[in-house]
Amino acid sequence: MGRKDAASNTPRNLRSMLAEAKDASELMVDLAYTSLYFGDPDMAEFVDELRGELDDLVHDMRAVCILAARSPRDADAMASVLKVVGAIERIASAAADISHIVTHRLGIPRALVADLAGAEEVSHRIRIREGSPMDHRKLAELELPTETGMTVVAIRRGERNWLTDVDGDEILLASDVVFVQGLAEGIPELRRLSGAPEWTPPVTGDAPVPSDLDRAVDVLVEMKNVSELAVGLGYSALVFQDAGLAAEVSSLEGRLDEMQEHLHSWVLRAAATETEPDTLRGLIQLSGSAEELGDAAAQMVWLLEEGEELHPILAVALGEAEEIVVRVPVASGSEVEGRSLRDIRLETETGFNLLALRRDGRAVVRPRADLVLSAGDELIATGPDEGHRLLAHLCGYELIEDEETGSDELVPAGEI
Secondary structure: OOOEOOOOOOEOOHHHHHHHHHHHHHHHHHHHHHHHHHOOHHHHHHHHHHHHHHHHHHHHHHHHHHHHOOOHHHHHHHHHHHHHHHHHHHHHHHHHHHHHHHHOOOOOOHHHHHHHOOOOOEEEEEEOOOOOOOOOOEHHHHOHHHHHOEEEEEEEEOOOEEEOOOOOOOEOOOOOEEEEEEOHHHHHHHHHHHOOOOOOOOOOOOOOOOHHHHHHHHHHHHHHHHHHHHHHHHHHHHHHOOHHHHHHHHHHHHHHHHHHHHHHHHHHHHOOOOOOHHHHHHHHHHHHHHHHHHHHHHHHHHHHHOOOOOOHHHHHHHHOOOEEEEEEEOOOOOOOOOOEHHHHOHHHHHOOEEEEEEEOOEEEEOOOOOOEOOOOOEEEEEEEHHHHHHHHHHOOEEEEEOOOOOOEEEEEHHHO
């Protein structure tokens, strides 16, 4: 991420900067949790480097907003952009605080690392072996999101050479360390493709976990899931300018506040029985970061809840990010109608993660795996652009690009 175009010495297009900032902030959260899971100080330090670059980008976006406000009406429109820019900055700050648990050696109980393997989205890393199916292959050819349900978030090539702007043209090499995030069930296939040996998730060991600490660990994993969902729904609400989704974000933020209060109480009680109370400091910081992510998501959607008009550049820019947000209705007679979410395996079939489902005008956040889809349901999901066509096909539509506008349109499969 560079601050300015060296040739013109002028700030870049605000739309592209917003899309870049969204991608960078989400990447930071992914890498921060990954560094915690693997206890990787190099990756944690890299999160700090990304934070410095994002700070520069935030500065440039604020400058562009100020320059663009030539009238009270312009200023009012740009206020919504500045609100979102501030929220993105908070997300980056929370991610950096998570990584500091590793770099500052605050410590976390082994039980937390083991339980993170059971989170809704898990982190994993593999080293590519020479001669494996992934060696000297383009990432796009492997189709990992649809084959394994996991997405590459970073590659370490050599000791400290990090690649994070990973696209489908990236050629993987033997000895690359690839960091991924997604469904745990995809790990065996991913390791087979990389030539890695069978993997056993971390366990807590034989030492019993105090009941209060056990509760704290469980609630912290839930806070991770809820905070990441809140951020995803926050961006979705802005893209679709959906006040209903904004209300769900605020509800999730309230849940995070309650969970943090319970966690603090359990951690304090556990300190009386924990042989190494220093390991509890990381739990306190991690809960604060998860709660801050929820606050940032609520900040994003505040104007929507208040019924204020948003600058149209927000929906356009955030919809152009690397991981897009889409709404796809379920057509009558489609492959997914009458099947449960568990059966259709959306993540492995399309690479998309379901954030919410709208049914009868009401948003169902984090729908259960046994929920059966009906015609008229609307899926709100986030994932790679290349999976959008697959998702549309499953739901009974074809994705057609409008030649004049370049935008995508869903057309019922029988009408083509």
